[in-house]
Amino acid sequence: MAKIIAVALPKGGVGKTTTAVNLAASLAVAEQRTLLIDMDTFGASGLSLGFTNGTIKAGLYEVFNFVAGIQSAIHKTELSFLDIIPINVQSLHAEERLTRLADNRSMLKNFLRAIVHQYDYIILDCPPVLRGLSTNALTAADSVLMPVKSGHFALDAVDKLFTYLEWIREVANKSLQVEGILITMHEPNTRVTDITMRELQAKYRRHMFRTFIPKNISLGEASFYGKAAIMYKVNSRGSVAYLTLAREIIAHAREE
């Protein structure tokens, strides 16, 4: 039975996609059967692993429209233990339609029942708003991983998500846990980082991962080449950090 982890924060550009892709790849390297699902109509997770409109047979769009079964939306990647379901939104009209279908917040949860036994982990890459597809993801998930980039809006974004989780637990998913708060693009010894760390540790110390993800140029480069960092530069600081995060998450799952 897979553990379903949603990667979410209602703030843009904090490293949600980078984390979803590289955590999924790291779990696969640790021989955990892993499925990555792109829940953002922008399609960044698919792009990050080299899936462009021409190479996608079917995606979440076709599944939510009942045009294709979920099995046929699963694509193999170059890592044997990593599969992906891209989103496959190719027009404004398709985006509008998928957003409306996602108003039924249990869609994803219902579709995943058919495949949840094929994987050890399912990772959901969420868009930066707490509606529609993000609500679908949080309704289906066992836990939420919150990537946070240091800055003025970090604490507000985390506060907002915790408030939203309380509502989700009430109306749709009472056992939803917090997987953890992950510091991304970490640049130590700056005033911005120091203030953010103080704010987050004062309020959310017990939810913080021990692993930090450093600011590392090869994480950005790897995405251009359609690869997870581990397949682009295995010994880069970014790759090593995501492998460490995967080990921390696997150890935590084993304790439960």
Added chain:
Amino acid sequence: MAKIIAVALPKGGVGKTTTAVNLAASLAVAEQRTLLIDMDTFGASGLSLGFTNGTIKAGLYEVFNFVAGIQSAIHKTELSFLDIIPINVQSLHAEERLTRLADNRSMLKNFLRAIVHQYDYIILDCPPVLRGLSTNALTAADSVLMPVKSGHFALDAVDKLFTYLEWIREVANKSLQVEGILITMHEPNTRVTDITMRELQAKYRRHMFRTFIPKNISLGEASFYGKAAIMYKVNSRGSVAYLTLAREIIAHAREE
């Protein structure tokens, strides 16, 4: 008659809020009567200028709910030529309600008629999705300024916005122009920057601003202190870049 500029891109964390706030402040320093409107329910523009829930009389939320007139939502800032309308969304319920009200894409355009003669520029800070409040902004705007951070998703985000602009011109705002593509958080001589620059210049050269915004730590720090960079460290590279951008935009407006 104010020029209305929407700051938008369907990608998170590219510097939309930082650009909206610091461009508005720079226009004010150049003694242009300027109004900044926060169109993102997250409320980042308001936070960046030190407006917290306690200090807001009324915001866009009250205006769209016909609870307050637009004049009473206008707040003075420490810059005499800069006013702000914060969003003032204080709960999940309020966010949901405002998002639904924004389904009427002409709301903002109609409210702005009453105040458009009081300003030289109105700057709209948009959320990272092309729906709801962003559609309101693009329906009301004269032009769109696109902040772009170098990276794999930059070109896709710009392509997507250009497609959306064509639709907006057809259904809601036929004279909507492109103000320009602004490179933000610029770190020269990296592979990621070189690839992105090549991609953007090949396709959108004539829309690129001459001004680049460098990666500059004081832009992030200023926000923590509730100030535009110009009021925090006037001679920082970030402040100087946004002053230069303001001059470029003023010169462009004078040519029209």
